[in-house]
Amino acid sequence: MTTTMIEDVTINGDGSQNVFGNTVARDLILNQLTIVRGRPTMVLSEEEIVERVKVYIPAFNHARIVEVLAADHVIALAGPQGAGVVTTAIAALRRLHPALRIRLFSTGEDDVEQAAASAPCGYLIRARDEEPSRLRSFLEAVRASGGFAVVVGTAAEQRHLAEFLTAITVEPPPAATVYRSHLARRGMFDSPWQEWSGAARLLRGASPGDAARLAKIVDEVSRRGGDEHEVERAYLGWAEELRKWFDFHPGLLDQTLMIAATTITPADETQVYGAASSLARHLDIPLAGGGLAWTPTTGLSELLDADRDEDQIVFRRYGYAESLLPHVFAEYPLARMELLSWLAKLPTDTVLALERTLGHRLVRTFADLAAKYNKPEKITQMARTWGTGPAADLAYIALTQTCLDPLVGGRVRSKLYEWSRERQAPQSLKLTVAQVCEVLGQTHLSIAMTRLKHLATHGDEQVRREVLDVARALADLDPMAVFSTALKWAASTAQGSGTEMVGRLDVAMRLLLDLLPAFGGTELRRVLETVDHLVTNGAPQLRTRLLDWTRELATGYPVHVLILALSLTRNTGASATKQRTTFGTDLFLSLTVSLDFEEHASVLEMSGPVDPMSCTLAWRTAFATTREFPNFGEALHVWLDTAAAREDLRPALVSALTAAAHPSPASRQLLTDRVRAWAAGGRGRRTVKEAILTRVLLPEWHRWFLVAWVRLRTTVL
DSSP, rough: OOEEETTEEEEEEEOOOTTTOOOHHHHHHHHHHHHHHHHHHTOOOOOOOOOOOOHHOOTTTTTHHHHHHHHEEHHHHHEEEEHHHHHHHHHHHHHHOTOOOOEETTTTTSHHHHHHHHSOEEEEEEEGGGGGGHHHHHHHHHHTTTTTEEEEOOOHHHHGTTOOOOEEOOOOOOOOOOHHHHHHHTSSSSSSSOOHHHHHHOOOOOOOHHHHHHHHHHHHHHHHOOHHHHHHHHHHHTTHHHHHHHHHHOHHHHHHHHHHHHHHHHHHHHHHHHHHHHHHTTTOOTTTTGGGGGGOGGGHHHHHHHEETTTTTEEOOOHHHHHHHHHHHHGGGGGGGHHHHHHHHHHGGGTOOHHHHHHHHHHHHHHHHHHHHHHHHHHHHHHHHHHHHHOHHHHHHHHHHHOOOOOHHHHHHHHHHHHHTTTTOOOHHHHHHHHHHHTTTTTHHHHHHHHHHHHHHHHHHHHHHHHHHHHHHHHHEEEEEHHHHHHHHHHHHHGGGHHHHHHHHHHHHHHHHHHHHGGOOOHHHHHHHHHHHHHHOOOHHHHHHHHHHHHHHHHTTTHHHHHHHHHHOOOOOSSSHHHHHHHHHHHHHHHEEEEETTBBHHHHHOOSSSOOGGGHHHHHHHHTGGGGGGGGGHHHHHHHHHHHHHHTTHHHHHHHHHHHHHHOOHHHHHHHHHHHHHHSTTTTOOOHHHHHHHHHSSSSHHHHHHHHHHHHHHHOO
């Protein structure tokens, strides 16, 4: 437990809070990532792909599917829910190219141009989400790029695409065969469950998805010492048992006790009664006699068909407690909204004071049921409430649990977009949206990056740090995509208000600095071109931050940045000449004051294509407008020191300075004064001083006199 003190504000917490907005602890983020990655309808990770391929039993028409996909690069596969359509698509793609990257894709939300221009990839596209003309264009681009696309869905979902896509119906293998394959994958090769006669009966007419679910139940129940009866009831969702219980206990108070107990199990009796009382209020069930209306504690376990573990009520039958709420939602549709409201309020009920982990589980249950029954507005309403107050972790769970859901995910993502653009959104909500983008980016990288872009634009430094952390995490998935997106962010700042775009530019540049070492010269060239574009077209407010960042870039790429600086000073005739020249000169002077270990100008000591004479125009600008460049005096001293120390570089260094100053009498006088002051500061500087003054000293007769004197002295000596 940590305590943070800032002036008169005290916050107690577990490290997940601060006074500027609640943030979600990293352990919860990692846990939620694991949960979401375990849902293949939402996230298609490489681990999930490998697992599916290993356990795959080929569809009867698998060979034909592979043949059509190989020839056309595009195919539509149809089949009912659970028929293994997605698994068949994955297996076909990996059959053609074992290392092919496969991702879920939506032409309505993902960056179509970036996807089509990237390296060949396998795309899984949900037919029900697609608009025909947009999908047709994308499929043509996929063909042209050498990639593959599989459009998946039921026959009804494929129907509106029939004009240009003829769907092949997947012919799934027998469910019993799939069941045995999944058992073997779980290490149950020689288990008696392989030949369990009940499996054939339960799987008669079932789908491959049902078979996989049965294998999972068998594995988990057998580990707990359960028997065939428990497996069968769990597979059937305990439907018959639950129906009998509700028929035998028609009293509404008894039913609320059952719903409450199974929802918050394991819990002590007081919490069960408290949760049941809360539910009764939501459902407007009168409590005649108050607490005396309930079944007494001595009969509670018997009423609920539950066990006791010390002072807690527990349900030991596998999946029984988890099946009750879905059963109630299915059987009593008019009670759904009140049940959702009740579920949403339980985690923050101060009277119940449920444990944090239980509160998280309740929010997941709430989110799953709201998604299943198509209630995205309820999800986002509660997420906003939680995210605005001290319960940001609950908002995070609800949003990550649903932002990739096939049914409500699109509308949840739209709300995330709306919040990311809301300038006055609460700080906690902004931070939560940023963290949700790490999960969202597992499937829809470009969608997540778009929301992060707006958060960086409208958020403060804390939000920008969170955005940067999330973007770095997403770069582990696809570094080139994140790098290219950061370049677009940076370039786009030239089109908006300078003050508004500073935050976006800051995050983009920091991200580019992080990612650039992983790439070659081509990407460095793209970065430098973006800097050039921003110098020319960006608002004045951007240039200070851009200059700071480019100086930082120079620590890793000094020669390339110096060449950029000098190229900016050489532009003439363009409308943006002054701002380019000023920026280039300022950058050049900043690089010049960077010293090597001998305290000489490092940019002049390094080997490279930079000739000191190419710096003449930069010096000319510096001499003409000295007050605009705070580094001018220091840079000139470093340049002169280097000329004094390096006899091999001295002629070029002196020539660059004198050529820069010569066209302007004012610049010549400035250089004369500065060189005299510098030379007075130490021995061994006379040679450099005289080399410069014999070219720039005014009036001219003074210069000719000095030239004659230097020649005479050197001749005599």
